[in-house]
Amino acid sequence: MAAHRSARAVLPPSLRASLGLIAALAALVLAAVGVLYAGHSEPGALDRWIIAPTADSVRPPWRNVALATDFWGEPAGAALLVVAAVTGCLLLRRPRAAVLAAVGPGLAVATTTLLKHLVGRTIHGADNLSYPSGHTAFLTALALALALLATGLRGLGRTAGTLLVLAAALAAGAAMGWAQVALVAHYPTDVLGGWCTALMVVPAAAWLVDRTADRLGERSADGGERAADQLPRG
DSSP, rough: HHHHHHHHHHGGGGGGHHHHHHHHHHHHHHHHHHHHHOOOOOOHEEEEEHHOTTTTTHHHHHHHHHHHHHHHHHHHHHEEEEEEEHHHHHTEEEEEEEEHHHHHHHHHHHHHHHHHHOOOSSEEEEEEESSSSSHHHHHHHHHHHHHHHHHHTTTOOOHHHHHHHHHHHHHHHHHHHHHHHHHHSHHHHEEEEHHHHHHHHHHHHHHHHHHHHHHHHHHHHHHHHHHHSOOOOO
């Protein structure tokens, strides 16, 4: 039974230690940058070192690419991605991965929304809270969930699995982060915060999904055993 649970776990046991450490480091970076830029309304020194945001920082055709990428972080685009991911997980008979594909990005976006109000950093006026980037957190979180699914399906070990997860997170975060900075919707450090949010939230969400599923499975098994014991014996 334990071996079966490990095989179906959305957070492979071999990755728990490494992803736990990464999540802790991401949380520290997220908090440190948030404290550093709390209440600010201008790009910081690190932002200016990376890029000097201007209204015309990107032009066609790259602006169109940025807008297309940004769409997948908007409610309509995000919903399409999540539905596609959940459907794929269910077709592969991985219900835990399907739950994580929906819950992980949702929790990441909810966390960024809460942190935006706590940090109070703005861009383009007092009404536009910017830290951390919800778009970046969403796409990174979804990529992490799918990378964990791939790791489990392929039976990858700790090193290969960790590299795959980090590569997926980096690719998704870089793509959406570039779009957000190019469109001057976020500062570069906002993107870093969104990326760290996903790295912090998704491993914890995956662990909770496995924990909950295991407990429900144990209760179901115990209930079945008790029902069998109560059957009349011939």
